[in-house]
Amino acid sequence: MDGLSPRGGWIEVITGGMFSGKSEELIRRVRRAEIARQRTQIFKPAIDNRFDSKRIISRDNRGVDAIVARDSADLRSRLEFGVRVVGVDEVQFFDENIVDVTMELADAGVRVIVAGLDQDYLRRPFGPMPALLAVAEYVSKMHAICVRCGSPAHYTQRIAGGDSQIEVGDGSYEARCRMCYEPYRAPSDSHLDRIKTA
Numbered sequence: 001m002d003g004l005s006p007r008g009g010w011i012e013v014i015t016g017g018m019f020s021g022k023s024e025e026l027i028r029r030v031r032r033a034e035i036a037r038q039r040t041q042i043f044k045p046a047i048d049n050r051f052d053s054k055r056i057i058s059r060d061n062r063g064v065d066a067i068v069a070r071d072s073a074d075l076r077s078r079l080e081f082g083v084r085v086v087g088v089d090e091v092q093f094f095d096e097n098i099v100d101v102t103m104e105l106a107d108a109g110v111r112v113i114v115a116g117l118d119q120d121y122l123r124r125p126f127g128p129m130p131a132l133l134a135v136a137e138y139v140s141k142m143h144a145i146c147v148r149c150g151s152p153a154h155y156t157q158r159i160a161g162g163d164s165q166i167e168v169g170d171g172s173y174e175a176r177c178r179m180c181y182e183p184y185r186a187p188s189d190s191h192l193d194r195i196k197t198a
């Protein structure tokens with residue numbers, strides 16, 4: 001969605017699996033608003049500390065400055081007067097109240113662009129994403145390319161690490177299509193013990 005609505009605010013969701021270009025798309029949209037001299041702010045959750053903690057850096061190494069917010073209340077308290085466009089990256093890591101904050105902003109005339117994972121590594125809807133997808137005016141589902149077969153990839157396959165929902169780090173994941181996706185099982189201690197004693 002390219003921001004052609006004539007008046008008022010609205011919500012755009014950019015979603016999909018990892019490696020699908022969500023951050024690049026968020027940066028592209030915010031940059032276009034900046035070129036039009038609209039006042040913008042970009043936020044990211046405190047949990048995402050890969051690369052540089054204060055910048056959102058897409059995989060093509062283009063970055064924009066972001067404000068790190070602890071939670072949705074912290075984000076709300078850091079909004080500047082007169083802001084026209086608010087971007088939020090990795091929005092799936094925010095608490096459920098982020099939905100109310102985005103609605104409040106859009107109702108007040110702000111264009112809100114959020115980017116985040118629609119599903120976790122077990123294909124479960126991620127955090128506040130289902131509600132954000134429901135209330136958004138515009139939704140863009142992005143696809144990566146399956147590393148196994150080259151089809152459009154809808155899933156984030158975990159390939160290393162434990163079994164918690166959040167495991168930050170690109171090396172623990174790859175993009176997979178529906179045919180190539182396999183439910184991940186973390187190596188358990190008992191299994192490792194059996195290997196050691198075998």
Ligand SMILES: [Zn+2]
Nearest residue numbers: 146149177180
């Ligand atoms: Zn595949």
